[in-house]
Amino acid sequence: MLDLNTFANGALAEKANTELQRVIENIADPNTSFKSKRKVTTDIISHIDGVAASSASVLPMISKRIIMPANEVMMIHHAMTGAWENAKQLRKSADDVERISKAMCQHYLDRAGDKMTEEKL
Structure with missing residues (x-):
């Protein structure tokens, strides 16, 4: 197993972390186009x-x-949460979970291509 933190003085770990951070930031924004900004330049x-x-x-x-x-x-599934909140907080939590779920599901659908539909997922 290759230790990315020591191999090439950590250059590979830094590159991988930079790419992953970029992807994570774009996942967090549901308006980001997966076709343009979610591309990863590292294999x-x-x-x-x-x-x-x-x-x-x-x-x-x-x-x-x-x-x-x-x-x-x-194991893939829609986003979930547990809550102990008042009504206003519960509504916000439900909206947050729905937004996160849609973003996660889009990755599964992009990967599956025409083999999976949103309804089936």
Whole structure:
């Protein structure tokens, strides 16, 4: 296993972190066009070892390649939250969860192409 923090004096880790930060910032903005600003200039290969559950399943969606043995699991679902709030706060939380869910789902749909519809997802 290659340690990106020590290999090439950390240059690869810095490049990967910069690219991931750019993608994360664009994911956070639901108005960002995935066709223009969500492009990653570094080839990311995701290795799924064990379980890629919940938000951990989003990064592989923007990877160039996903390596995932048949006995591993990727769990995708709409965003969820738990809340102990008043009515106004609950409405805001529901809006936030819906916005996050739409952004996450768009990554799954982009990756699946014509094999998946929003209704089926």
